[in-house]
Amino acid sequence: MARDQATIFSFRCLCFIIFVLSVFSSISFVIWSQYTGFFDFQNQVTLQNQNQFINILSFPSAWNHLSFPSGPPPKFLKIALFVKKWPHKHRAGGLERHALTLHLALAQRGHELHIFTTSSLNPSFPSFPIGTLYFHLSKPTTAGYLDQAVVWKQFQSQNSTGKPFDVIHTESVGLMHTRSRNLTNLAVTWHGIAYESIHSDIIQELLRTPEERQAYSLTERAMKVVQEVKFFPHYAHHVATSDHVGEVLKRIYMIPEERVHIILNGVDEEIFKPNAAKGKDFKKKFGIPQSKTLVLGIAGRLVKDKGHPLMFEALMQMLKENDTFRETAIILVAGDGPWSDRYKDLGATVLVLGTLEPAQLASFYNAIDIFVNPTLRAQGLDHTLLEAMLSGKPLMATRLASITGSVIVGTEMGYTFSPTVASLKGALYRVWHDGRGVLERKGQLARQRGLELFTATKMAAAYERLFLCISNDEENSDSYCAYQPSFH
Numbered sequence: 440m441a442r443d444q445a446t447i448f449s450f451r452c453l454c455f456i457i458f459v460l461s462v463f464s465s466i467s468f469v470i471w472s473q474y475t476g477f478f479d480f481q482n483q484v485t486l487q488n489q490n491q492f493i494n495i496l497s498f499p500s501a502w503n504h505l506s507f508p509s510g511p512p513p514k515f516l517k518i519a520l521f522v523k524k525w526p527h528k529h530r531a532g533g534l535e536r537h538a539l540t541l542h543l544a545l546a547q548r549g550h551e552l553h554i555f556t557t558s559s560l561n562p563s564f565p566s567f568p569i570g571t572l573y574f575h576l577s578k579p580t581t582a583g584y585l586d587q588a589v590v591w592k593q594f595q596s597q598n599s600t601g602k603p604f605d606v607i608h609t610e611s612v613g614l615m616h617t618r619s620r621n622l623t624n625l626a627v628t629w630h631g632i633a634y635e636s637i638h639s640d641i642i643q644e645l646l647r648t649p650e651e652r653q654a655y656s657l658t659e660r661a662m663k664v665v666q667e668v669k670f671f672p673h674y675a676h677h678v679a680t681s682d683h684v685g686e687v688l689k690r691i692y693m694i695p696e697e698r699v700h701i702i703l704n705g706v707d708e709e710i711f712k713p714n715a716a717k718g719k720d721f722k723k724k725f726g727i728p729q730s731k732t733l734v735l736g737i738a739g740r741l742v743k744d745k746g747h748p749l750m751f752e753a754l755m756q757m758l759k760e761n762d763t764f765r766e767t768a769i770i771l772v773a774g775d776g777p778w779s780d781r782y783k784d785l786g787a788t789v790l791v792l793g794t795l796e797p798a799q800l801a802s803f804y805n806a807i808d809i810f811v812n813p814t815l816r817a818q819g820l821d822h823t824l825l826e827a828m829l830s831g832k833p834l835m836a837t838r839l840a841s842i843t844g845s846v847i848v849g850t851e852m853g854y855t856f857s858p859t860v861a862s863l864k865g866a867l868y869r870v871w872h873d874g875r876g877v878l879e880r881k882g883q884l885a886r887q888r889g890l891e892l893f894t895a896t897k898m899a900a901a902y903e904r905l906f907l908c909i910s911n912d913e914e915n916s917d918s919y920c921a922y923q924p925s926f927h
Contacts, residue, residue, distance in 0.1 A: 491923070492921040492922060492923050493921070493922055493923075493924060494697070494920050494921065494922075495904065495905075495908060495920055495921070495922040496676075496697045496698075496700065496908060496909075496920055497696060497697045498700070498922070499696065500682070500701060501682060501685075501701040501702065501703050501845070501892070502700060502701065502702045502901035502904070502905070503702065503703045503705070503891075503892040503893070503897050503898065503901060504891075504892070505901070505922065505924075507900040507901070507903070507904055509896075509900075511548070511549065512548055512549065512550070512903060512907070513907070513915075513919075514907060514910075514912070514915070515549050515550055515551065516550045516551070516605040516606055516906055516907065516910060517550075517551045517553070517601075517602055517603070517604050517605050517606075518542075518545065518550055518551065518552050518553065518604065518605065518606050518607075518608060518906060519553050519555065519594055519597070519598075519604045519606070519607045519608065520538065520542055520552060520553065520554045520555065520556075520608050520609070520610070520613075521555050521556075521585060521590065521594075521607075521608070521609040521610065521613035521614035522534070522535070522538045522554065522555075522556050522609075522610040522613045523556070523557060523579075523583070523584055523585055523610070523611075523613050524556060524557055524559075524583075525538070525539070525554065525556045525557075525559070525564075525565070525574070526538070526539050526565075527559055527564075527565060532740075533630055533704075533819050533820075533821065533822055534610050534611060534630040534819075536822050537610065537628070537630065537680070537704055537822070538610050540705065540706065540707060540895050540898070541705075541895070541898060541899055541902055542554065542572075543567065543569070543572075544895050544896070544898075544899035545899055545902065545903060546567075546569045546571050546572045547569060548899070548903065549571060550571060550903075551571045551573075552571060552572050552573065553573045553575060553597050553604070554572070554573065554574050554575065555575045555577070555585065555590045555593055555594060555613075556574065556575075556576065556577075556585070556613075557576065557577060557578070557579035557583070557584075557585060558576040558577065558578055558579070564576070575590070575593045575594075575597065577589045577590055577593065585613055585614075587614075587615050587617070587618060590614075591618055603911065604624070604911075605624065605906070605910040605911055605912065606624050606625070606626070606906040606909060606910045606911075607622055607624060607625040607626070608625070608626050608627075608628070608902075608906070609625070609626075609627045609628070609674075610627075610628055610630065611627070611628065611629060611630050611631070612627075614627075616670040616671075616673035616674060617673075619673050619674050619675070620673050622675060623675050623909070624675070624909050624910055624911050625674060625675045625676065625909075626674075626675070626676040626677070626678055626700075626905060626906070626909060627674040627676070627677055627678065628678040628680065628702075629677065629678065629679060629680065629684060629688070629819075630680060630818065630819040631816075631818030631819050632664075632667060632684060632687065632688075632692075632818070633660055633663035633664045633666075633667050634664050634667075634687050634691055634692075635683075635684065635687070635817045635818045635840075635841070636660055636663075636816075636817065636818060637657065637660050637661070637664070638817040638839065638840070639744065639815055639816050639817045639818070640656050640657045640660055641657070642815050642817075642858045643656075643744070643815060644657070645858075646748070646749065646815075646858065664691075667692065668691070668692050668693065671688070671692050671694060672694060675698065675909070676698050676699075676700065676905070676909055677694055677698060677699050677700065678700050678701075678702050678902075678905070679699060679700070679701045679702075680702070680703060680704050680819050680820045681701070681703065681819065681820045681840075681841035681844060681845045682701055682703075682841075682844045682845045683840040683841045683844040683845070684701075684819075684841065685699055685700075685701035700905055702898060702901045702902060702905070703820060703845055703892055703893060703898070704819075704820045704822060704825060704893065704898065705825070705892075705893050705894050705895040705896070705897050705898030705899070706822055706825045706826050706829060706893060706894070706895055707797075707894075707895045708829055708890065708894040708895060708896065710797055710798070710801050711801055711804065711825075711826045711827075711829040711830050712801075712829060712830060712831075713805065713830060713831040713886065714801070714802075714805050715805065717801065717802040717805045717806075718802065718804075718805030718806040718807075719806075720802065721799075721802040721803060721805065721806040722734075722806050725771075725790060725792065727769060727771075727790070727806070728769075730766075730767070731767060731768060731769045732767045732768070732874070732875060733767060733768040733769070733808055733809075733870070733871055733874075733875065734768075734769055734770075734771060734806060734807045734808045735768065735769070735770045735771070735807060735808065735809055735811050735867075735870070736770075736771045736773070736803060736804065736806070736807030736809070736810050736811065736827070736832075737750065737770065737771070737772045737773070737774075737810075737811050737812070737813075738772075738773040738774055738795070738800065738803065738810070738823050739773075739774050739812070739814075739821075739823055740774055740775070740776045741772070741774050741775060741776030741777065741778040741779050741782070742776045742777060742778065743777075743778075743815075744814075744815050744816050745776075745813070745814050745815065745816065746812075746813030746814050746815045746837060746858065747776070747778040747781075747782075747813065748778070749813050749815070749858060749859075749860060749863055750811070750813040750863065751778060751781055751782065751785070752860050753860050753863040753864045753867060754770065754785060754788075754789065754867075755785060756860070756864060757864060757867060757868075758785060758786070758788055764868075764871060765788050767871075768788065768871060769788055769789075769790060770782075770788060770789045770790070771790050771792060771803065771806070771807060772789060772790065772791045772792060773792045773793070773794070773795045773800065773803050774793075774794060774795075775793055775794050779791055779793075800826065801826075801830065804826060804827050804830035804832055805830055807827075807832060808832070808875055808878045808879075809832060809833050809834070809835055809853075809870055809878050809882075810823065810824070810827035810832050810833075810834055810835070811834075811835045811836070811867075812824055812834070812835070812836040812837070812842075813836070813837055813858075813863065814836070814837055814839070815837065815858055817839040817840065817841060818841070819841065820841055820842075820845060820846070821836075821842075824836060824842070824846050824847075825846070825889060825893040827885075828846070828852075828885045828886060828888065828889035828893060829886060829889040829890065829893065829894070830886070831882045831883060831885070831886040832878075832882045832885065832886075833852055833853045833854075833878050833881035833882045833885050834846065834847050834852065834853035834854070834885060835853055835854040835855070835856070835866055835867075835870060836853070836854075836855060836856075837855070837856065837857075837858050838855040838856060838857055838858075842855070843855060848888075851881060851884050852881050852882075852884045852885040852888060853881060853885060854866045854869060854870060904919070904922075907919040908920040
């Protein structure tokens with residue numbers, strides 16, 4: 440009994456220590472961002488006035504803020520991509536959607552893309568009418584990962600065919616660090632790191648009910664951070680998909696600043712854009728009454744770590760305690776997962792739509808007044824938030840560092856809440872009381888920020904410049920890496 444109490448006590452101590460460190464890290468990051476952001480901006484203006492160039496690899500902020508030429512690239516690259524799984528239609532997570540959006544855009548700009556990925560269980564592997572896009576499929580391991588020996592042989596074969604690869608890109612650990620050593624023309628994009636997950640683990644433990652078993656993942660996660668700190672340097676260049684992760688890679692993982700580059704995720708601006716007619720048709724199709732003065736939208740995988748137990752409890756309480764809210768609001772839920780049936784139990788106020796394809800999802804965003812993302816995962820940068828922004832909708836999301844540091848940077852474009860039922864209910868009631876007029880104004884500002892930072896075009900342009908800079912082109916590498924600041 441004493442041993443059990445000591446174990447629980449030590450675990451609680453560990454939780455408290457990690458929580459304090461996380462809070463301190465978040466506060467210091469906010470303060471650091473405010474001050475260094477100002478001085479970085481001043482330095483950029485000074486350099487521009489002096490007509491000087493900088494080495495773009497040392498640019499400290501998100502490359503999405505920079506302007507790159509929209510014309511044809513100065514050189515067509517041969518690019519190798521390693522990605523665990525290539526998306527099939529609408530069945531894709533954030534990593535796969537990023538891989539699809541980015542590399543299709545690069546191929547359409549004329550670059551030669553060789554994609555090393557696992558073969559799909561679906562016999563109809565997606566095809567694309569792009570002559571510079573090549574797939575090299577292999578059977579996944581029993582754990583579902585790329586077979587490193589097989590894909591490396593495929594890579595070496597293509598590397599010796601025609602000209603060698605100019606640059607190598609891996610989505611997370613698609614290419615393991617044991618193969619990435621000594622490849623100076625390689626960049627890895629991180630869609631989630633262990634240090635971020637510690638915050639998620641703390642939230643999950645705090646939300647754990649007495650009936651659930653106590654998890655000891657926090658201690659395991661701390662060791663995972665140590666492991667990552669050890670092997671991350673084996674990758675030459677690191678792309679962070681949020682401002683927060685960029686700072687963590689520099690400060691906590693101790694990767695040299697000139698090897699860490701922040702390129703925020705982007706989504707297709709031709710698909711996700713305001714269209715009132717599509718929104719009206721969507722409402723009509725699903726029978727949404729005109730009497731509803733507030734339409735909230737939720738989309739994604741309906742699983743626990745995406746915050747749906749939290750959202751379910753908050754909505755259940757609000758629908759029971761407030762008849763007016765139940766009569767005037769409606770919640771649209773797009774996606775599938777274990778919590779789909781639970782949402783249906785809440786009655787007619789919650790409409791579960793199932794999984795939607797991108798075109799349907801675009802209409803979904805146009806039908807809602809605000810997009811809500813209750814995620815408990817402090818990893819990466821969620822594409823649904825960016826899609827809603829480009830569609831001209833305000834956001835409401837969990838107060839996580841990647842979200843508040845890169846997306847909802849102020850109350851003028853949305854709302855944030857702590858991952859508790861009380862905080863979530865408070866935010867939902869604020870949205871309800873603010874009304875459609877306030878939400879429309881916030882949505883306009885959200886779209887403006889989205890167009891400045893989160894389009895597929897901005898993302899692809901930033902990656903193209905990075906790839907040109909780190910490519911095996913000794914004659915022109917200096918000119919590709921030189922940038923005359925023009926901060927937007």
